[in-house]
Amino acid sequence: MSTDIAQLARTLDHAQTAATATSQLGDALSIEDAYAVQREILRLHLERGERYAGPKLGFTSAAKMEQMGVSDIIVGFLTREMELPVGQPISLEGLIHPRIEPELVFRLSHDVAPEDGEDAASLAARIRAATDAVAAGMEIIDSRYENFRFTLSDVVADNTSAARFVVGEWQDFPRSLSGLLVEFEVNGDVVERGTSDAILGDPLRAFDQLAAMTVKYGFALPAGAPILAGSMTPAVYLEPGQHVSARIESFPDLTVDVA
Ligand code: OOG
Numbered sequence: 409m410s411t412d413i414a415q416l417a418r419t420l421d422h423a424q425t426a427a428t429a430t431s432q433l434g435d436a437l438s439i440e441d442a443y444a445v446q447r448e449i450l451r452l453h454l455e456r457g458e459r460y461a462g463p464k465l466g467f468t469s470a471a472k473m474e475q476m477g478v479s480d481i482i483v484g485f486l487t488r489e490m491e492l493p494v495g496q497p498i499s500l501e502g503l504i505h506p507r508i509e510p511e512l513v514f515r516l517s518h519d520v521a522p523e524d525g526e527d528a529a530s531l532a533a534r535i536r537a538a539t540d541a542v543a544a545g546m547e548i549i550d551s552r553y554e555n556f557r558f559t560l561s562d563v564v565a566d567n568t569s570a571a572r573f574v575v576g577e578w579q580d581f582p583r584s585l586s587g588l589l590v591e592f593e594v595n596g597d598v599v600e601r602g603t604s605d606a607i608l609g610d611p612l613r614a615f616d617q618l619a620a621m622t623v624k625y626g627f628a629l630p631a632g633a634p635i636l637a638g639s640m641t642p643a644v645y646l647e648p649g650q651h652v653s654a655r656i657e658s659f660p661d662l663t664v665d666v667a
């Protein structure tokens with residue numbers, strides 16, 4: 409690994425642990441190197457005793473791409489320590505400028521790994537077959553860059569702004585997830601509205617994207633892994649004292665109270 413990659417990983421990791429924004433890296437970094445920085449950041453998390461949980465997809469909806477000014481799907485990692493329990497007020501401590509967004513979360517019943525020479529379509533079918541549950545969720549993203557602005561390689565290197573996540577009650581899967589209404593509420597007011605089809609036209613297409621990214625960048629898919637499919641609406645800034653609800657049709661409402 410080049411020292412550049414290790415150094416960039418340390419800079420971004422420090423911005424996160426110190427909850428202080430850092431400057432954008434700019435265009436110099438290739439997407440491949442940005443994923444190498446991200447992998448090195450994962451190594452730093454694991455070195456601190458965190459446990460890998462699963463992958464998260466980003467920018468699977470036009471709503472998010474437009475909000476953030478990027479035009480490609482990205483993938484990042486989640487650790488068990490990023491998951492917050494439902495029903496307890498969440499603290500914004502340790503976060504720089506957090507935003508929150510409604511997500512669908514899939515759960516894997518057993519380990520899945522690409523086989524030698526396996527193509528993405530075959531892997532996608534196996535990931536889907538291994539998925540035994542789906543839940544409404546919310547992701548708290550927190551860019552480590554100043555003003556929450558970034559290029560595509562910036563945001564990939566910064567582990568796709570991943571910071572925290574919450575998962576509602578697991579529901580049986582398989583089931584159709586197409587055409588579900590999504591209302592995102594803050595303090596009882598609907599601030600964003602969308603449908604589940606914001607995710608790639610049908611949330612089940614997330615498996616295809618995840619498989620393609622797994623073949624390319626080698627993400628682990630262990631048993632129990634939560635997989636975030638990507639936000640269905642633009643994200644909203646989190647403030648102390650807010651009550652935020654993700655109301656996704658056919659799922660129990662999921663609410664978090666901000667301390
Ligand atoms: C990047 C993360 C995008 C999603 O669900 O689309 C993402 C960001 O918006 O800062 O997690």
Ligand code: MG
Nearest residue numbers: 509547638639
């Ligand atoms: Mg997200």
